[in-house]
Structures are given as structure tokens and as C-alpha cells.
Amino acid sequence: MEGKEEDVKLGANKFPERQPIGTAAQGDKDYKEPPPAPLFEAGELQSWSFWRAGIAEFMATFLFLYVTVLTVMGVQRSPSKCASVGIQGIAWAFGGMIFALVYCTAGISGGHINPAVTFGLFLARKLSLTRALFYMVMQCLGAICGAGVVKGFQKTQYEMLGGGANVVNHGYTKGDGLGAEIVGTFVLVYTVFSATDAKRSARDSHVPILAPLPIGFxxxxxxxxxxxxxxxxxxxxxxxxxxxxxxxxxxWDDMWIFWVGPFIGAALAAVYHQIIIRAIPFKSRA
Structure with missing residues (x-):
């Protein structure tokens, strides 16, 4: 059994005839774990691919805000939810745009489009601090420009209908809002880790799963x-x-919730996936 992963020796994988669908490739370590990214990588600053990736993050976040805020505004200005796409349509706009934009930019920047995703991947040593900070700045600039274009189209309506800004709604406490942001971001970032995991890609190589699809969903x-x-x-x-x-x-009153919550959720997802599910730190010591 030498050279095999500990989790392969246990459970259903102990008996080949009982293996569930999608686990046949777990018998041997037929995948390559990417090495941890360095904390600082000054050479990146001299690479066009580094700047191109930042531009891709800017453009993707710009388009994300443009489409989703316009969708929110369309729902808000309708006389009733039945006269518009409603909450379900807003959810589809956000999820669908993430699916499309991650698909378009994954090969250039990784398709983060979210500082919380970037933060979680940084904690997992998937990218350097240099790149992580650059991505976050470009994502925020893209978001500002995207919302700005929407306001330019319909300034009066934008001011009247809330501009798609996030606030804790009436009937909920700030603690409720923080908890919702933590759990919601955990779901998103954990899905990102699972959909892009090297071991999963090798194990399920015969099952064509497009990573942006579960992330958008x-x-x-x-x-x-x-x-x-x-x-x-x-x-x-x-x-x-x-x-x-x-x-x-x-x-602005609740803005801290929409930074603290997502960053906590992303950190928990990184710890859960990397340490508990994959046990990568323990494997590297072996």
C-alpha cells in the first residue's frame, strides 16, 4: 500500500467492486499537486501575463456589476415582482454572469472576480500576495466603473431605487447579515476549491465537469x-x-459586514478544504 493516499485505504475504496462512480482513479496518486505560490514574487511585475490578468479581472468585474445592477434596478422599478424577473431573475443574473465570466477569464487570471475568492486562494497558497493585492484593486476598480455606467444610463432611477447597494434589510440584525455573508461566501469559495481541485480533476477525468458551472450555480x-x-x-x-x-x-452603515463576512467565510472555506478535506499540510510533512 506504500505510495497510496490514506483515504484510499478506507471506506468504499477498500473494495474495488464497491467503488462508487467517479472514484476509480483514486487507487494511485495520478495527479500532481501544484507547488505553493511564493509570498512575494517580484518577477511577476515584469511579466505581461501579470498585467493582462489584472486587466481581465477589471473587465470581468466591470461587466458583472453592469449586468447585475441593471437587473436589480429593473426589478426595483417594476410595479410588482410578477411584472419583472423577480428575486429568481436577480439570482440567475448573478449566477449566470459568474458562470460566463469565469469561463471567459479562467485561462487568463483564474476568473476570481471577487476579492473574497482571491483571499481564500491566497490563504491556500494558490497565488502570491503581489498578485492577490493587484487582483483585489482591479476588481474594486472594475466594480466602481460598472456601477458608474449604470448610474450614467439612468441617474434619477438609480438614486430613487437604491443603486443596487447592499444593506441589511429591515427585520434582520447586523449579526444576521454578518452570518448570512459568512455562510454564503463559505459556500461559494468551498465550491471554487472543489471545482478546481487537482485531485478531483484527475479522479473524475472521465466525467466532463465544467468548473465555472458549479461556481455559478x-x-x-x-x-x-x-x-x-x-x-x-x-x-x-x-x-x-x-x-x-x-x-x-x-x-455605508453596513459596509463592514460586506467585507468582514466574505473574508471570514473565504478563510473558513480555505481551512476546511485544504486542511480538513485534503489534509495538504500533513501530507507535505510526510
Whole structure:
């Protein structure tokens, strides 16, 4: 059994005839774990691919805010939810745009489009601090520009209808909002880790799973659950961009929730996947 992973020796994998679908490749370590990214990588700054990736994150977040905030505005201005796409349509807009944009940019920047996702991947040593900070800045700038274009199209309506800004809704406490953001971001970032995991890709290589699909679907489901609570942030850049362009005091009152919550959720997802599920730190010591 030498050279095999400990989890392969246990459970259903102990008996080949009982292996469930999608676990046949677990018998040997037929995947390559990418090495941890360095904390600082100054050479990145001299690479065009580094700057191109940042531009891709900017453009993706710009388009994300443009489409999703316009969708929110369309629902808000309708006389009734039945006369518009409603909450389900908003959730589909967010989830569908993430699916499309991750698909478009994954090969360039990894398709983060969210500082919380970038933070979680940084904690897992999937990218350097240099790249992580650059991505976050570009994502926030893209979000600001995307919301700004929406306001430019319909300034009066934008001011009247809330500008798509995230706030804790009436009937919920700030603790409720923080908890919703933590759990919602955990679902998203855990899905990102699972959908892009090297071991899963090798194990399920015969099952064609497109990584952006479960990520977008996770965003869709989280929005269905938490739109009534916070309007669903789970993306600090999205919350910041809408708040800056809307720029009303109540949009800033709860802003800390839409940064602290997603970052805590992303950190918990990184710890859960890397340490508990994959036990990568313990394997590297062996």
C-alpha cells in the first residue's frame, strides 16, 4: 500500500467492486499537486501575463456589476415582482454572469472576480500576495466603473431605487447579515476549491465537469437564500462599487459586514478544504 493516499485505504475504496462512480482513479496518486505560490514574487511585475490578468479581472468585474445592477434596478422599478424577473431573475443574473465570466477569464487570471475568492486562494497558497493585492484593486476598480455606467444610463432611477447597494434589510440584525455573508461566501469559495481541485480533476477525468458551472450555480443558490437578508454581497468589490456610486449614508452603515463576512467565510472555506478535506499540510510533512 506504500505510495497510496490514506483515504484510499478506507471506506468504499477498500473494495474495488464497491467503488462508487467517479472514484476509480483514486487507487494511485495520478495527479500532481501544484507547488505553493511564493509570498512575494517580484518577477511577476515584469511579466505581461501579470498585467493582462489584472486587466481581465477589471473587465470581468466591470461587466458583472453592469449586468447585475441593471437587473436589480429593473426589478426595483417594476410595479410588482410578477411584472419583472423577480428575486429568481436577480439570482440567475448573478449566477449566470459568474458562470460566463469565469469561463471567459479562467485561462487568463483564474476568473476570481471577487476579492473574497482571491483571499481564500491566497490563504491556500494558490497565488502570491503581489498578485492577490493587484487582483483585489482591479476588481474594486472594475466594480466602481460598472456601477458608474449604470448610474450614467439612468441617474434619477438609480438614486430613487437604491443603486443596487447592499444593506441589511429591515427585520434582520447586523449579526444576521454578518452570518448570512459568512455562510454564503463559505459556500461559494468551498465550491471554487472543489471545482478546481487537482485531485478531483484527475479522479473524475472521465466525467466532463465544467468548473465555472458549479461556481455559478453556487452563486445562484446563495442569492436565492440571502437576497431577503442583505441583498447578497458575498463579494466585497460588488458591495463597494455599488456603495461608492450610490453614496448614501445607509449604504455605508453596513459596509463592514460586506467585507468582514466574505473574508471570514473565504478563510473558513480555505481551512476546511485544504486542511480538513485534503489534509495538504500533513501530507507535505510526510
Amino acid at each position: 453556487a452563486v445562484f443558490l446563495v442569492h436565492l437564500a440571502t437576497i431577503p437578508i442583505t441583498g447578497t454581497g458575498i463579494n466585497p468589490a460588488r458591495s463597494l462599487g455599488a456603495a461608492i456610486i450610490y453614496n448614501k449614508h445607509h449604504a
